[in-house]
Amino acid sequence: MSDALSQCIDLESGSRFYRGDLHIHSHSASHDVTDIEMTPQAIVATAVRENLSIIAIADHNEITNIQAALKAGSDAGILVIPAVELSTPEGHLLCYFPTYEALASFHGRLELADRGLPNSRCRTSMHACLEIIKALGGFGILAHVDGGNGLETNDPGGSPHKVDIICHPALLAIELKNAASVVRYSPEDVDPVRTQIGKERTARLGLGERQYLARVLNSDSHTLNALGRNAAQDRRLTRYKMAKPSFGGLQLALEEGDSRIRLEDEIPTSTPFILGVSIGGGFLNNQSIHFNSNLNCIIGGRGTGKSTTFEAVRCLTGSPSDADVVDSEVWPQRLDLFWQDEAGEMHTLSRPMRGDLVNIDNPLDGPIAFEIDCFGQGEAARVREQAKGDPLALMKYLDTFTHVGEAIQEEQAELDNLLKIRGDIIKARKNVDAIPQTQRALTVLQQQLQAFEAAKGSEIIKLQRSLATEKALKTSLQEKLKELKLLIESDNLNESLTALRTLVDTDGIETGKAEAAEIIAQIDVFSEAANLAKTAIKSAYTQLHKTTLAAIENWTAKEQPIRNEVEEKRKQLEQNGVKLDMSHITKLASDEATHQKTLINLRAWEPHLKALHKDYSEALARRWTARRKVSSLRQAYAIKASKALAEVLSDLQVKLQYIDSGYSEEAVSIIATAMTWRTSNYVKARAIVEKLTIPGLLNAITKTQYSSISDIEIEKNVKLFTTGDAKDIIAQLGDQSVRAALETCHVDDLPKLMVTRRIDEGPSPKYIQRDFSRLSLGQQQSVLLALILSSDSKRPLIIDQPEDNLDSEFIFHTFVPVLRRAKERRQVIIVTHNANIAVLGDAEQLIVFKSNSETSKIVARGSIDDINARDAACKILEGAKEAFTRRARIYGIS
Template sequence: MVKNETLSRIKKLPNGARFYKCALQVNPFAYLQKNKKKTTYQSEEDYNNAIVDRCVQEGIEVIAITDHHCIDSALNLIAQAHSAGIIAMPGFEAGTKDGVHILCIFDPDRSPDEIRQILGSCGVTKPHQPPVCGDFDTLELLEKARHKWNAACIAAHVGAPSGLLYHLKKQPAVNAWTSDDLFACAIPGAVDEMPDNIKSILLNKDPQYHRQRKVAIVNAQDVNSPEDLSTPGATCWIKMQSVSIEGLRQAFLDPDSRIRLASDPIPDEHLELIGIAWQGGFLDSQALHFNENLNVLIGGRGTGKSTIVESLRYVLTLEPLGQDARTTHDGIIKHVLRNGTKISVFLQAHRPAKRIFSIERTIPNPPVVRDENGQVLNTTPRDLLPQIEVYGQHEISELTKSPEKLTHLLERFVEYDAGLVKRKSDLARALEKSRSRTIELRRELQAIKDQLATLPALEETLVRFQQAGLEEKLKQQSLLVREERILNTVPSKIQPVEELVDELKKLLPIDKAFLSDRALEDLPDRDTIKRNIPILESFEKAVRKAIDHLVTAVETARSEHQAVLQEWDKRKTEVRAEYERILRELQKGKVDGEEFIRLRKRIEELRPLKEKQATFKAAVLEAEQTRRQLLAEWNDVTTSEYDQLSKAARRISSQLERRVQVTVDFQGEREPLYALMRDRIGGRLQEVIDQLQSRDAFSLKEFADTMRAGTGALQDKFHLTHAQAERLAAADEDVKMQIEELQLGHTTNILLNTAPENSPPSWQSLDDLSTGQKATAVLLLLLLESDAPLIVDQPEDDLDNRFITEGIVPRMRDEKRRRQFIFATHNANIPVLGDAELIAGLVASGEAAIGHASITSDHMGSIDTPTVRELVGELLEGGKEAFETRRLKYGY
């Protein structure tokens, strides 16, 4: 991989919290000796090396060393872990005077002397004192650890002997479990594997033990050997920006977001934006290193939040959905970013293989896509990120105004069916061809009918001539006319073969580049595949030989036919001379023999049309049958699309059971029909359109057939006036066929439950909702089921805090495990209740056109970073729940 300086700079920036694999109850070698545990290691050094090596193998990045009432026994293992790049947190396992074991863990840089003093305050004066802190019971120890010692406490092996829920009974157990100072407990596996009485407490379902904030559950158990580190119950994943007591505290406060047990599913890898950097413009020299989960951009008005969102949209070549969004986007590109500014975006794809791509765009030029080696690719940003979505400020509200765009949003939840897409495309082309062919065949058949309509009169005239004796007198010339017609038909039978020869010549030489050494160089069985080269060469030779034979055959046929014509011309000359003599005699009697011959010639020309008419009738019937079949298949495809959308709508309604309901109307988008009618029929159509729009059920095929049935049928079926129906019935057949072929989109209906939590549902359609409620409904859909990034500028706009806290934030928290979000916001609920992995604070000086924004490293991180925590407190406002959470998280 070629080093990219911009990417290297981005990766050096903080990108917030991430999961660390942690083993939080590792015992030192002295613990094994003191408690007579079996071990294969003869020395502390060997044991420490083995523990550290196994940590590296297992990907364990954080360990806590928790001997019973002793810190000194951990010091060598701590040093050994640090030398291997593993973060070691010092601590001890305390036994309270009421018999409960508690893990007390400290910051990695906490000095041993301070921890010795803490142990002394517990009444522990000797390193190997029995495991009981005689001075404190469980409640007292938890209170001291939190408020005096700055330690993170975990109730060890909570359901086993000496565990809080095992050892304590009745009210003492309730008091300890419901203490505000208890943040976490440890179990050796999945919650479902715990005894039922303990499981209900862990899940916060036991009324007696119920807490406002659940106790965080971690996997941790005694590690007495390297092998113990490989057992599932010994480790868990904890999300922190930096490993610290504050990081653990934030994780314990929000375990659903920040703790993953060994039994929990591993989140799927998803497409993610690594970062963005600017060269020039309002954000000159700035860069951001995105987190793979929830990213929140905060800052005062004019600090550049929207500029970042629109920068991403511009680089990714995504079009705004509405006119207001377009105006905002164009204004930021022109006046804030400005011509000459270079924006670089880096992304990481995981399928089919893990790869990094860069997209660079200098305003106003098109983007350039490169791979990790710097090679320019013949691809577009949309090829790499086909499902990424960017929405500017208020743009989601604009989206709610278009049922068609809502259906496009629903299509995100439909599994892509390449076969159905191809089938639909093929059918659309086939229907267009069938329309052209059917109309052309009908036109030619009508022309034949028009010509044959004159034949009876011509034949009647011929009879009168025959009765006058001209047939016998001009018999030879009459027969000559028939012979000439037959002879002139011969070249028309040769001509198609000659045209076929010309087409065959165009197919040669056969392209064999796909079998070249270069084309096959990466294929393991290329030698077998290359055996097709002589096959194609022989085939080409045979085709050339066949062409030569056909050319010779055509030339021979034409030559021999010409010889026949020359021989026949001799008789034609003789007959013609006799014919002219007879005409001169007839003229003496004032009889026009020339007219008789012209009549005979015209009749001879028309008579073959009867056979041709029969052929065209059959062709028209066949074309009509083919079209009926195509229309039936077209209906099947349309129905299949509708079924897929309906299934997606039902699935979404199920997932958002008490929030949003989605339904789909079959071919509800009728504007393409109205546009065609205005273009091809014209006149006053608004009343007709209103009548058609009022119908819940509408079939294009039925409408076209009724137009064919005539004025009366249209009046009866669609309740039109005589003039309206007459205008429709008079439309060309081409128009009626085009109506049958139209692609009317299915339209999406969204209902939002506007009732408060725990109240009976009150479902309201989008038309009956406020702007903010509409945006809520659509935003809930946007948060669902995608592995592509979602970028939204101030999604809370127009929303009240209840909808954010009860609807948006819970869904965001659930989906961020599987998807990257980048939100710009001024609302505390999103980063605080959503537990944003990365919060980036922006500050600016001067106006956008001449000023400059900056994003400093100390303003990048999650809320366990003090400077970020302070920035959030200064800049953001929120609802009651957000402030309460802030009190828990930030201490105010």
Template sequence: MVSFDTPGGAKFYKADLHIHTPGSHDYDDKDAAPDDLVAEFENKNLDLVAVTDHNTGEYFEQLQEAAEGSSVTVLPGVEITTGQSGEHQIHMTAVFPPEEADALSPFLHDIGIRGDPEHAIAEDTIPKICDKTRDYGGLPILAHIDVEAGADFELTDRNNPTRQKVFDPERVAALEVVAEETADEFEDFAHIRSSDAHSLADIGSRYTFIKMDSPTFEGLRTAFADPESRLSLTSEPTTHPSVDGLLSHNGFLQDRHLQLNKNLNCLIGGKGTGKSTVIEQIRYALDIDPRSDDIEDDYNALIENTLRPDGIVEVLVTATNSDQYRIRREYGEEPEIERIPNTEDSEPQEVDLTIEQFRTEFFDVEIHSQRELVELARNEIDQLDLLDSYFDINDEIEARESVKQDIRAKNREIADLREEVDSLKAEKERFEALKQQVEVMEQKGVEEYVEGQEEWEQERAALSNVIGDVEALEEEVSSLALADQLSLTEVDDGPNEDLLQSVNETISELQDDIAEHEKELKRIVNEGRGDIEDIREKWNEENEKREKEHESLADEIEEEIGVDIEEFFDKKAELEDLRGVSEDLENKRGRLRDARGEKADLLDDLQAARQNLSQARKEGIEELNAQLGNVRVSLHSQSNRDEYTDWVNHVLEGSGVWTEHKEQITETIDPPELAEIVRNNDTETLCELADVTPTTAENFVTHDDLVEQLTKLELYEIHDRPVIELNDGGWKELNEMSDGQQCTALLSIAMIEREVPLIIDQPEDMLDNKFIFTDVVDILRSIKQDRQVVAATHNANIPIIGDAEQIVVMRSNGRAGFYRDCGSIDDDEIKALAQDILEGGETAFKRRREMYHRVV
């Protein structure tokens, strides 16, 4: 478990805002005490309740006192029987802040509720009651509108002027519905569900999740003003991967554990307060390099300035498996990962993964530094990488890389086979030369002196072959571990535990027996090899006797026929060793032909894998376009030769080949074909395909730096080319757009709905304020429930109209950055700081009020 030094911002709290008590005349459990109600609140996991007895607020004080020290906040309220009706009197509720509880009695008197609460009826109309509720600091709610005594149930004629005055979104704070689907009929209103409990058992039978900094009346008021972002009638939204917190030691940021929210987080503050530092230190902990060199230079400088020499950054994350992990990275070192247990008494567990493996398997994040989108617009390969991160194409990428690995292995095999073929060709030439030399000696009659020599050489070769086979067998036997293939069965407390235990005993005995037999087999083979070595030694002794006899006649033989007998024996022995070389050579040549054919098949497989990847990207793009509005993406398969051309240009430096000719070659010839041309020194084909001179072709195919990198050339990618367009009075591609339009298009893509957290530094840079207000904020509001967003910003529209769950206000004294305050706009101080710090803060709050026609 991890504790934080800052609050976590707004989150969903479970609320029941229509609860009766024994203070209502029709309450079932008349003997229930306030403590009983509070116990039931806690039993139902309620965080916020409103006491709304019929036409009275007298029970609130007892219940508030009973709730002190509990986890529940109790608000004062009342259910009002109004004078307007259909078949029955229409009910509404009014909920107030605790500090206004004493105003309930004069409020009820003011609207005409007097005398016995059971029979009292308000004298004022519902619109007037709504106005007076607000005058007294409360929130007016139309109660259970879709059942008896509800406004929609009783006033069925939608053209009825009374109904139209009752359903006034500028007066009514919220509608309470019984059936969820009723809410769909009233889009202009905030909606809640409440139990209308008249017994202990009914408490919490219906409820609403309300997003607030804490369960307070002010949080409720803010939620009613922005119901789309802050109210949920169904269930608490599911969790998703998130960056939960940041702690920095010995660096620029203060040594406090910053807590981030699972939804929209906004870092605000003046220049130099540390907003970008928070984002880049998260990037550093997760070891995610920026895409462009310029951004990477700025990033490295910032990390050096804020962490060097011995700074440490710790990032807490919730992964896709819902487990929590801490990533700790000291300046200049590799990240370390540990899993955080769910209980306080357990120690963190070290995770034996690299950070790259961890990001692939458990947790990843999309990070854009300041100005990174502008840089991204200039590089199509970086754009493709960004798009790839949105698609489920891991299988296709792995398939492509697997084929590449197979080709690399096949190239190594072919190179080895070529060496073996060359070696065997040399041995065959040697064999033919020896054969002729021995034939000359034999023609001189040497065989008369060394009768049976050929048979002796055959015996020598046979013994060598046998010993080689036995040595290979001995090596194979020594590596046996058959017993390891058996494993014991896990025995739980099942119905046949004894039988399973018997299986384990049998397996253990079997493992022991196999190990014993393996040991005996090794002994037998070793003993056999020794016996054969002894036999060869005896053979060597006999052969030495024979050779000594011949050596004693050596001078006589050389004098009579002119043959050196020792030379004859050496050549004869070598000839016998090489006797099978022709067959070996043909076999190797056949294997080389097969390997080249297999490689050709692999190259076809690689092309197919690339086509499959392109198709998967196109399918992903189709789904992506369905989420985009004024932006669309398309793909030109394997058409981006820029990186391929740049690489060839670089490798061919100093070759004497002009740049325009190198570009001619790469524009007309794909990497595998070009590699084969160079490998075969095929200048004629190069001249024909690329329309270059023989001199250019010769310089190209013989350039050492290129020849040494043929496998890399052969596998070089011709990338897919993404085309990103923005509809601004007509569709325009990125290279036709202004910087602001480019950022608009790329930001629209970056903010699509997905699980991976989005961390972005000043997304408003290069964008006009109208687009931020009309598009960026809408997108943020739509994705933040299911995707965490962390944004450093100086534009008020993003945190205020975007309704950021966590606003982190930062400040600096020049030497260090501090988290001054944290929270949402529920908090009056956060609201005041946001208006003061952000550009257009006051205007943004005004816009927010205009958007929802409600008091914020």
């Protein structure tokens, strides 16, 4: 680790998420624990090994092991929460307290029966327990609510006393058996009764829009082997966000569950992130930032260097920036950047003024560019402008934040292969189509030669034909001999062997070093054998070439007597009054031999054409399979993003979908040209492509389905084509060349992004629906950011002033909810002036800049829970604490 990196990671980086297991049973205190090793000390030691920072021993109705656990936890550096699991009449309840004294006081007020026995129970009602918990400063969690002895299992439905329990202020969470549980008590719950109970809880407690009961997973372990693991025995429980482990931090995390609680089953095991940046020289001289792996908000007044920091971080992408600040007079003389990849390896990179990024750890082979999603100032405006001339601009932009890139490359490769085969078919078809014409020409030549034979020149014609045929054979022999020479002299084998050897002849192999040496040795043996064989082949070819040329020379010499015989016979015929045009006969015989040779070559294309058609059919199927894969990936992202946004947005519904293969300007042109439609009628071709899609159109052509065309509507009950039109379209597009053009044209999915907003005016709410293109620039920006944050991408996301063009209400209702949801799924770094983003976004780290006329420096850093960072942020974002409190008084908010 470099000194610069070491100094950087020593800096404060704000809050983080800690692994916790808040439901553990111990031996002697829980009657059903038979593992004698489940002592408080062993439980704490196991928790350390399982990387747990927060634990709670919650025995059935007993607290005898809690003090020992608290001491063991204190010695080991683990937070142990005093707790107990009560078997109440309504179901099991987990109870947690800030101190052992509070727990003991609570325990002393309970009416317990048959203590220590299998039927041990608490006769005090669950609601009464919650009342005592509240008075003692603790909180409750419904134990395995969806399992045995859980409240939902014991008391399904919505009885009044159950509603009272769910709506109690001391109840902060529900414990689930697995992350896929449908029990939520929120709008996402599949049970309308539970959904209504969740609404009632929000109303009774005066909670915010997204403040539902937190959902947690614990081990409920009765053995050491099960500790720190869920019901499926996976190390996937719950993470709790706080500055450092504490009871108060845990309680706050549960109250703010949408941003501070994460079920490990629902988040990546690890993510790559930007570790930090260190700046030397320039406006931000001697400033360093240790970034949090979650939400970082860089705040400060105008001209404090926030955008300079943004551009500095963007250097990690390896792509040039067109920002004016880069390499300007305020730019760092030396910029050090630190990155941690998904495997946990750290990288140090450096960039001098006007220089290139260099990997300090490994200058030769180390990575110098990393995948980072960037949303700079004016990004939405650029997408908006591009969308005016390109309907796919939105899709292309969203593609950069999804995992569709590789599938697009596969699709393009299949399309290129299809086009190549199509080109080969055209060439082969041209040759096959030439067979009849060549056959006719050969027949005419043969008829002419037969006419000469009828004129008593049969013997001469026969000899002349023989000479012409054999001359063509000798020419073919010499051509094949040259092809054989090129094949023998090719160095492809040696190149392949060299490439093969290079793969294993490297210093980078450790585990398979002996095996690599064995492979290299065998490659060398094969190379030597190949070289010997090649020498022998070359020698044999030399002899073949010499023998063949000599034989052809002798062959040609043997033809001379025949030529003499032809001449002699010609003279005899002339003496008998029969005159033959020998030059013409020679040409006819030569042409006959040439046409016969050509015909043989052309007929060889017939099986080749048949094989090409088979290859084309298979390649076409692969092309559409690859096309569907791209479409399905996009559609899966659209469904997931729309669902994720529906879970966090209240008065706004964003629906993204893609019309599978519903866009192709190339196909529009092909259809319009085939139908001889003018430019004004391109709308018809475009309607066919969008409504029917290219695969649908090709299917209609194959099956002659006129109704597929005639059923196309431009609006409800208004059809674009008659049945007669449909028949004409199917006939024209069914032409072999037109159909092939449609099969090989470039096709894409057509994105449709609709935004529906609820307006509560009058007796019933109204819903206003708009296409993305009709939204304001600010609304478009907010929706884009929400979609980006809802993607599956684990790449860090850096955003520069997303509040531009947005009003605070829209930020609060659309951007902040998805920002809170992104935690532990990816790192986000935002440059902002907006309090809603930094404060309500629940930033893990605030980085506060302040400047004078010459330099700028970081005056505070820490989480939103840190007093210094919070006060500094309040001063900048709210205009000081007094300004904030005065506005509150003016608004009538106390």
